[in-house]
Amino acid sequence: MVDSKNVFSGPAYALRDVTFGYATRAYDQSESVLKDLTCSIDSGKILGILGPNGSGKSTLLKLLARILRPERGTIELFGNPLSLLFQADVARRVALVPQETMQVFPFTIAEMVLMGRFPHHRGWGGWHWEDAEDWRIAHKAMEDLDVTHLGSRLVTDVSGGERQRAVIARALTQEPQVLLLDEPTAFLDLHHQLDIARILRRLNRERSLTVILVSHDLNLASQYCDQLMLLHHGHIVEVGSPQDILRPDLLETVYGCQVLVDRHPQSGLPRVSLPV
Amino acid sequence: MFLESKRGILFVKPMADVPSLTISPSSKESGEWVQPSPPRPLPISSLRTLTIRRWFWWVGVSLVLAVVTLLTCLGFGTESISFSRIWFILVGVMLGTESIHVGTDPTAVILLQVRLPRVLLAFFVGGSLAMVGVALQALLRNPLADPFIIGISSGAALGAAIALLFGVGISVWSVSALPVCAFAGALLALLIMYRISSLGHGFSIYTLLLAGVVLNAIFSAFIMFLTSVADPNRAFGMYAWLMGSLTGPDFFTLGVLALYLGVGLMVLATQAQSLNLLTLGEETARSLGVEVERVKKLVFIAAALLTGAVVSFSGIIGFVGLIVPHAVRLVVSADHRLLLPVAGFVGGMFLMLADTVARTALSPGEFPVGVVTALVGGPVFLYLLTNRSMRVGM
Numbered sequence: 001m002v003d004s005k006n007v008f009s010g011p012a013y014a015l016r017d018v019t020f021g022y023a024t025r026a027y028d029q030s031e032s033v034l035k036d037l038t039c040s041i042d043s044g045k046i047l048g049i050l051g052p053n054g055s056g057k058s059t060l061l062k063l064l065a066r067i068l069r070p071e072r073g074t075i076e077l078f079g080n081p082l083s084l085l086f087q088a089d090v091a092r093r094v095a096l097v098p099q100e101t102m103q104v105f106p107f108t109i110a111e112m113v114l115m116g117r118f119p120h121h122r123g124w125g126g127w128h129w130e131d132a133e134d135w136r137i138a139h140k141a142m143e144d145l146d147v148t149h150l151g152s153r154l155v156t157d158v159s160g161g162e163r164q165r166a167v168i169a170r171a172l173t174q175e176p177q178v179l180l181l182d183e184p185t186a187f188l189d190l191h192h193q194l195d196i197a198r199i200l201r202r203l204n205r206e207r208s209l210t211v212i213l214v215s216h217d218l219n220l221a222s223q224y225c226d227q228l229m230l231l232h233h234g235h236i237v238e239v240g241s242p243q244d245i246l247r248p249d250l251l252e253t254v255y256g257c258q259v260l261v262d263r264h265p266q267s268g269l270p271r272v273s274l275p276v
Numbered sequence: 277m278f279l280e281s282k283r284g285i286l287f288v289k290p291m292a293d294v295p296s297l298t299i300s301p302s303s304k305e306s307g308e309w310v311q312p313s314p315p316r317p318l319p320i321s322s323l324r325t326l327t328i329r330r331w332f333w334w335v336g337v338s339l340v341l342a343v344v345t346l347l348t349c350l351g352f353g354t355e356s357i358s359f360s361r362i363w364f365i366l367v368g369v370m371l372g373t374e375s376i377h378v379g380t381d382p383t384a385v386i387l388l389q390v391r392l393p394r395v396l397l398a399f400f401v402g403g404s405l406a407m408v409g410v411a412l413q414a415l416l417r418n419p420l421a422d423p424f425i426i427g428i429s430s431g432a433a434l435g436a437a438i439a440l441l442f443g444v445g446i447s448v449w450s451v452s453a454l455p456v457c458a459f460a461g462a463l464l465a466l467l468i469m470y471r472i473s474s475l476g477h478g479f480s481i482y483t484l485l486l487a488g489v490v491l492n493a494i495f496s497a498f499i500m501f502l503t504s505v506a507d508p509n510r511a512f513g514m515y516a517w518l519m520g521s522l523t524g525p526d527f528f529t530l531g532v533l534a535l536y537l538g539v540g541l542m543v544l545a546t547q548a549q550s551l552n553l554l555t556l557g558e559e560t561a562r563s564l565g566v567e568v569e570r571v572k573k574l575v576f577i578a579a580a581l582l583t584g585a586v587v588s589f590s591g592i593i594g595f596v597g598l599i600v601p602h603a604v605r606l607v608v609s610a611d612h613r614l615l616l617p618v619a620g621f622v623g624g625m626f627l628m629l630a631d632t633v634a635r636t637a638l639s640p641g642e643f644p645v646g647v648v649t650a651l652v653g654g655p656v657f658l659y660l661l662t663n664r665s666m667r668v669g670m
Contacts, residue, residue, distance in 0.1 A: 062559065065562075065563045066562070066563075067559045067562045067563055086565075086567070087562055087565050087566065087567050087568075088565035088567075090565070091563060091564050091565030092565070094563075095563070096560070096563035098557075098559065098560055098563070101556065101557075101560070102417075102557060103555065103556065104417060104418070104419050104555075105413075105414075105419065105555050105605060105610045106605055106606065106610045107552075107555070107610045107611070108325065110325045111325045111326070111552075111610070111611060112556075114325055115552060115553055115556070115564060116564065118549065118553055118564050118565050118566070119564060119565030127545075127546060127548060127549050127613065128549070129326075129327070129328050130325070174564070
């Protein structure tokens with residue numbers, strides 16, 4: 001496997017004519033479909049994917065993490081076609097933070113965070129013992145996300161927000177170059193929302209980590225994303241800076257409701273609010 | 277839940293090194309509320325995860341306990357044998373002064389030809405059922421999955437019943453057709469259950485159990501039909517076998533069983549870490565680098581092989597795969613690298629003890645060991661079903 005970790009200078013992702021549809025079943029209501037998506041995603045940036053419910057945001061994220069395979073079209077990760085990579089090869093470069101984590105078994109937070117080291121070890125089914133290096137990386141990630149003190153608690157016992165932070169710590173433990181997040185702040189209170197957003201930006205600046213996040217929180221996306229991508233019915237409506245995307249006319253056509261856009265008093269970036 | 281909280285308390289070390297929170301003088305003066313500083317990080321070594329030392333400690337402890345249980349169970353029976361006598365005879369066998377096959381000493385004959393094979397069979401069967409339970413629970417992400425409850429055992433029993441009644445060769449080149457047919461039946465049942473469990477996201481823990489009950493009923497109907505058309509002598513033997521019995525194995529049978537179990541357990545053991553990740557859900561496991569489809573196939577085949585072999589040798593014994601993994605998870609670890617072997621030893625111990633009860637409680641008569649496991653496991657199952665903490669993920 002060609003390791004392009006340090007030599008590749010192109011975009012993180014290049015998508016060409018990517019089409020995806022879920023098999024339609026009577027009980028499956030989610031029919032979000034992506035149609036002929038072509039775009040490239042710059043490395044070292046924070047990209048926010050926006051769009052109404054069912055516009056294909058989460059599906060796109062799953063395609064990028066190679067959880068789903070496109071029906072047609074190709075996805076390249078740092079110049080390598082995703083379809084030719086092993087799952088572990090992808091997992092060493094790309095980490096995904098899912099929208100919610102369900103766990104019915106009593107793993108501890110530290111055990112769950114350490115699972116992020118799985119793709120870095122080869123062997124029968126990944127059978128290995130975590131060494132000091134694994135520990136160091138996991139510990140650093142837990143420090144960053146402020147979950148070290150929860151290390152011995154059970155995943156089933158902590159609050160939703162604490163679990164979400166632990167899951168992000170697990171993703172960082174994968175030492176990815178690309179971090180995908182599906183609604184990372186949905187279950188968090190204001191304090192931890194801000195924390196997560198700041199951590200993501202810091203990681204992005206310090207380690208030039210590429211961050212791709214799906215969010216319904218337009219204001220958070222506006223403040224922290226370098227670029228925004230607006231999806232609607234499985235098509236890309238527009239890609240651009242927050243100022244380009246968060247325009248009242250564009251949002252009204254996509255979301256189907258009236259919005260007010262003014263400027264954030266501190267940053268001057270667009271701020272979206274709903275009319276009374 | 278009591279045991280869960282017990283585990284939490286048991287393993288959390290006292291945080292003696294956390295500094296007490298103090299408010300700095302400046303903030304007192306200005307009257308401002310200062311965000312309390314987060315507690316100093318605990319040293320890494322205090323976090324509860326699996327280390328090699330812990331692994332060897334728990335596996336060693338359970339191994340020793342299993343051997344002690346085995347020796348204890350050997351002593352009980354219609355003829356009680358003292359511990360020193362057991363020790364003397366077993367050491368004699370190992371040194372070659374005593375033979376397994378010819379014995380003049382009646383105690384040695386009872387011990388070596390009747391009791392030892394039976395207790396060993398109980399150990400193998402119990403251990404395998406517990407490990408299959410662990411694997412199925414991880415794969416289906418359902419702590420109530422058990423080869424008996426979700427119908428895998430009855431699938432294997434149907435396969436075995438067909439082989440018995442139609443006498444499918446009985447053996448081909450001295451390989452009995454029985455375990456092979458049981459394996460096929462178990463695999464069929466597993467695939468049906470898996471299809472059901474992977475239908476959409478809206479399906480709960482209970483749907484799977486309900487499906488298992490129905491699958492059980494269907495397979496049982498087939499088995500009842502087969503026994504009713506079979507000739508009475510054979511039918512009676514089948515009833516006795518279906519109820520779960522560990523009577524009358526010889527060392528050759530044990531060897532064959534050990535071979536089947538060895539293969540199945542090896543496959544499961546190699547997938548331990550992948551099973552850990554699969555408990556997070558298939559999509560998350562995939563995003564962490566698990567080749568989910570391959571792991572699933574391997575675990576399915578291994579689970580069907582183990583269940584098929586166990587059922588064809590000892591009939592249907594329920595609940596071992598449910599209560600043992602649950603208990604071990606709470607007390608030891610949820611990590612499958614440790615959970616699988618320890619659950620294996622504990623499952624073996626549990627069934628050896630249950631079988632000892634079954635053959636001594638009404639001495640000189642005995643009743644099926646399945647009665648004992650159901651009487652212990654049934655109430656535990658009901659408790660788990662009604663317990664609050666099980667309602668996660670529904």
